[in-house]
Amino acid sequence: MTILSLFFFGTGEGSFGEEVLWSLASSPRDLAVGDFDGDGNPDMAAILVGDDGNFVAVFTSQGDGSFDLLFESPAGISPDALTVADVNCDGRLDLMVGNFRSIDVYLSKEDGTFELVSTPTPIRRDSLAVADFDGDGLVDVAACERGSPYLIVGLGRGDGGFDLLSTETLDRPIECVLTGDFNEDMSMDLVLVVGDGTILSLTGRGDGSFERTSHLDRRRPGAALRAASAMSTTMDTSTW
Ligand SMILES: [Ca+2]
Ligand SMILES: [Ca+2]
Ligand SMILES: [Ca+2]
Numbered sequence: 001m002t003i004l005s006l007f008f009f010g011t012g013e014g015s016f017g018e019e020v021l022w023s024l025a026s027s028p029r030d031l032a033v034g035d036f037d038g039d040g041n042p043d044m045a046a047i048l049v050g051d052d053g054n055f056v057a058v059f060t061s062q063g064d065g066s067f068d069l070l071f072e073s074p075a076g077i078s079p080d081a082l083t084v085a086d087v088n089c090d091g092r093l094d095l096m097v098g099n100f101r102s103i104d105v106y107l108s109k110e111d112g113t114f115e116l117v118s119t120p121t122p123i124r125r126d127s128l129a130v131a132d133f134d135g136d137g138l139v140d141v142a143a144c145e146r147g148s149p150y151l152i153v154g155l156g157r158g159d160g161g162f163d164l165l166s167t168e169t170l171d172r173p174i175e176c177v178l179t180g181d182f183n184e185d186m187s188m189d190l191v192l193v194v195g196d197g198t199i200l201s202l203t204g205r206g207d208g209s210f211e212r213t214s215h216l217d218r219r220r221p222g223a224a225l226r227a228a229s230a231m232s233t234t235m236d237t238s239t240w
């Protein structure tokens with residue numbers, strides 16, 4: 001099966017030029033951008049899913065809108081989420097893939113290849129949020145299974161693996177997880193978009209654990225965003 005994908009490149013004037021059509025043997029499941037070869041041009045990583053299997057691929061930009069394939073590797077049973085971060089603090093961006101019951105890190109090597117380090121998890125991973133939750137300078141991860149009530153937090157060891165800190169079951173299905181320091185206390189927090197029209201905010205304690213602080217009605221986005229910024233502790237203060 002041939003998959004056609006459209007890419008749009010900016011003109012530098014707030015608009016986009018004509019679309020560029022790529023013909024791929026597999027369907028892109030998720031995309032991420034980063035400078036993987038260190039030449040200053042943003043490159044592209046992709047999860048590709050097709051009849052021939054599932055793959056993780058890195059395409060390096062030539063700076064003119066064209067890309068070359070740098071790396072491709074089989075990607076396991078059900079890769080769904082892709083993000084990039086320097087997981088082992090060596091100055092090179094690595095790939096993080098939320099897979100079926102694992103978080104797979106592809107560590108970037110000097111020769112342009114990537115080394116797989118896989119952390120088994122009790123549930124599948126559809127959404128990843130990456131930040132330093134415990135302040136040790138190493139990349140950590142929060143992940144959820146879309147449509148299920150399960151959320152996990154893993155603390156990075158700096159070698160591509162994670163120590164799973166918690167597997168929590170909420171009382172409603174989660175759609176995705178996002179991270180940011182929403183209350184500006186220097187500790188990274190989490191926001192969960194859940195399946196009943198609300199947003200659940202979790203305040204980071206700075207040690208990798210979180211306190212549930214509020215439910216926000218996303219059908220009232222203005223109020224939800226204001227409440228997310230304030231991260232008030234006056235609402236539901238149950239902890240997990
Ligand atoms: Ca590059
Ligand atoms: Ca790295
Ligand atoms: Ca950390």
Ligand SMILES: [Ca+2]
Nearest residue numbers: 181183185187
């Ligand atoms: Ca915070």
